[in-house]
Amino acid sequence: MNGIHDVGGEHGFGAVTTEANEPVFHGQWERDVFSVIGIYFAAGLCPLDEFRHSIEVMDPAEYLSTPYYVHWLRAAENLAFWNGLFTPEELQARIEEIEAHEKRESA
Amino acid sequence: MDQITRSDGYTQPPPYVALRIKAIQSLLVEKGLVAQDALDEVVDIYENRIGPKDGAAVIARAWVEPEFKARLLEDGIGTLAELGMTGFEGAHVLFVENTDQVHNVVVCTLCSCYPWAVLGLPPAWYKAPQYRSRVVLEPRKVLAEFGTTVPSEKEIRVWDSTAEIRYIVIPQRPSGTEGLSVDQLAELVNRDSMIGTRFATPYEGAAA
Numbered sequence: 321m322n323g324i325h326d327v328g329g330e331h332g333f334g335a336v337t338t339e340a341n342e343p344v345f346h347g348q349w350e351r352d353v354f355s356v357i358g359i360y361f362a363a364g365l366c367p368l369d370e371f372r373h374s375i376e377v378m379d380p381a382e383y384l385s386t387p388y389y390v391h392w393l394r395a396a397e398n399l400a401f402w403n404g405l406f407t408p409e410e411l412q413a414r415i416e417e418i419e420a421h422e423k424r425e426s427a
Numbered sequence: 428m429d430q431i432t433r434s435d436g437y438t439q440p441p442p443y444v445a446l447r448i449k450a451i452q453s454l455l456v457e458k459g460l461v462a463q464d465a466l467d468e469v470v471d472i473y474e475n476r477i478g479p480k481d482g483a484a485v486i487a488r489a490w491v492e493p494e495f496k497a498r499l500l501e502d503g504i505g506t507l508a509e510l511g512m513t514g515f516e517g518a519h520v521l522f523v524e525n526t527d528q529v530h531n532v533v534v535c536t537l538c539s540c541y542p543w544a545v546l547g548l549p550p551a552w553y554k555a556p557q558y559r560s561r562v563v564l565e566p567r568k569v570l571a572e573f574g575t576t577v578p579s580e581k582e583i584r585v586w587d588s589t590a591e592i593r594y595i596v597i598p599q600r601p602s603g604t605e606g607l608s609v610d611q612l613a614e615l616v617n618r619d620s621m622i623g624t625r626f627a628t629p630y631e632g633a634a635a
Contacts, residue, residue, distance in 0.1 A: 327556045327559050328534075328563045330560040335557060336557045336573075338552045338573065344548055345470075347440070348445075349444055349448060352445075352449065352452060353444075354548075355466035356461075369590060372590065386440075386441060388551065388555070389444075400455075405454075406455075418450055418453065419446060
């Protein structure tokens, strides 16, 4: 599938940014996303072609404007829906639950 | 204008991300699909146990044992399997050697394929569209930005990884290192030299 992820040879992305002594993860959210995909891999829910597809169906504008592990977040969601781990409705309900809890905690 | 995107891989997440991934973990644990310990274990493996030092040990051994190097070049995946470094199912690892005539550099233009079992997780720049788009178009210029000047008479070969084939560069052994042990040599094999964006670290004890 040709798509927004297929950037080889494209112009206009700008300079490569490197970081001295780069840590493996840049924040807890990256660890959390990685751990879920890691488990999917271990459980066989993530054949590489399916994993790539789960990223390549992302909204192109979001794909280009977000850090790498946001791509994996979308994969974690899509692969869960496709494999029947949970539904979009369950996820939305859980997000609202956690958000409400966090608001109460900080109030 | 230095950059037009914020997708360089290590910016802060959009506000929705932390919450969504917490919700996913919570659902998986609650449904009994995953144990919290297993989530922590996966992170620990790639944050603390597997990394570029593993690949560096392989390269240093290749520098001192010609037969081992020949085997690596001939059958990378089999040789790594003997060392317990097995990658994803079905993913082949191909070693490519830098010489006086050829400099090799590795990319994954479509996403982020990388030899995890040997080098750990890739750096953020490897996964960013800036590197992926440009290194196939103007490799000499991109390498120069890493401080890596490849002489114009030397050929540059760019290897585009796929889900089936990943590449590791065998950098040239620095001069003046004839007396060093394999462990000392491994210290000179930096991560980027196995991707090909840098050379192996020069040996400070070498005669100028």
